[in-house]
Amino acid sequence: MPEGPSLVIFREAVSSFTGKKILEARGNAKISMERLQGQKIRDIRTWGKQLFICLQKTTIRVHFLLFGSCSIGEQTKPARSLRLGLIFSKGAIYFYSCSVKLTEGSIDTLYDWEADVMSDKWNPARARKKLKLKPQTKVCDALLDQEIFSGVGNIIKNEVLYRTRIHPDSLVGKVPPARLTAMIREARNYSFDFLQWKKAFVLKKHWLVHTKKICQRCEFPVIKKYCGSTRRRTFYCDNCQVKYK
DNA sequence: TGCCATGTTAAACT
DNA sequence: GAGTTTAACATGGC
Numbered sequence: 001m002p003e004g005p006s007l008v009i010f011r012e013a014v015s016s017f018t019g020k021k022i023l024e025a026r027g028n029a030k031i032s033m034e035r036l037q038g039q040k041i042r043d044i045r046t047w048g049k050q051l052f053i054c055l056q057k058t059t060i061r062v063h064f065l066l067f068g069s070c071s072i073g074e075q076t077k078p079a080r081s082l083r084l085g086l087i088f089s090k091g092a093i094y095f096y097s098c099s100v101k102l103t104e105g106s107i108d109t110l111y112d113w114e115a116d117v118m119s120d121k122w123n124p125a126r127a128r129k130k131l132k133l134k135p136q137t138k139v140c141d142a143l144l145d146q147e148i149f150s151g152v153g154n155i156i157k158n159e160v161l162y163r164t165r166i167h168p169d170s171l172v173g174k175v176p177p178a179r180l181t182a183m184i185r186e187a188r189n190y191s192f193d194f195l196q197w198k199k200a201f202v203l204k205k206h207w208l209v210h211t212k213k214i215c216q217r218c219e220f221p222v223i224k225k226y227c228g229s230t231r232r233r234t235f236y237c238d239n240c241q242v243k244y245k
Numbered sequence: 246t247g248c249c250a251t252g253t254t255a256a257a258c259t
Numbered sequence: 260g261a262g263t264t265t266a267a268c269a270t271g272g273c
Binding site: 067 | 254
Binding site: 065066067068096097099229 | 271
């Protein structure tokens with residue numbers, strides 16, 4: 001579930017707790033629950049696939065991995081599987097099957113905020129410079145590199161490559177500049193389509209290639225292969241996605 | 246019912 | 260020590 005756009009949805013869902021004081025923290029996360037108690041939420045941010053709840057002295061980092069979820073107001077799952085629950089005077093936030101860590105310092109310098117495809121700070125020129133340093137990398141791996149395209153996950157990867165007609169095994173250094181520009185642009189553009197469709201519960205309906213059997217453009221069979229060093233499930237059309245290598 | 250997946254990290258290897 | 264492979268975690272849908 002949680003690629004970058006889903007994190008934006010999570011962030012919006014919990015944003016109303018900004019300024020509120022944590023009365024109690026509980027759950028099986030291996031962190032100090034006492035540390036959180038009494039602290040007010042200063043800010044709630046996202047970077048790629050991570051959510052940050054910034055308190056007065058501490059920042060909670062939540063990574064949803066593959067199966068993470070979050071609910072507001074009521075505990076929806078058994079107490080023993082609760083990873084982290086933050087209880088406020090009015091309402092609560094519950095996290096399940098997430099990775100939860102605490103940071104004491106500022107997170108401003110911890111991440112490249114211009115790498116987040118969902119952020120106003122997204123900087124495509126910077127992404128391009130990073131790509132230039134890795135000409136031998138396959139595009140299917142490059143798109144999943146969180147240092148370059150923070151927030152892009154496997155679905156977005158597949159859809160972006162299909163939409164820009166680039167074969168997943170293409171090498172970054174061999175992709176013509178105009179095509180690379182298109183790929184970088186589409187990484188952000190499709191992520192926002194993803195966000196809108198996800199919000200409307202119609203995301204799957206709009207997949208052009210992910211999990212598909214037939215290419216919508218040329219009717220050739222869609223190929224499913226575990227590509228790149230990431231060996232993630234990749235769907236593509238051999239006929240209309242060009243391999244640059 | 247077993248398998249698989251929108252992800253990452255740490256341990257175990259060469 | 261580096262780089263690479265494997266294992267582990269955890270949940271829901273088909």
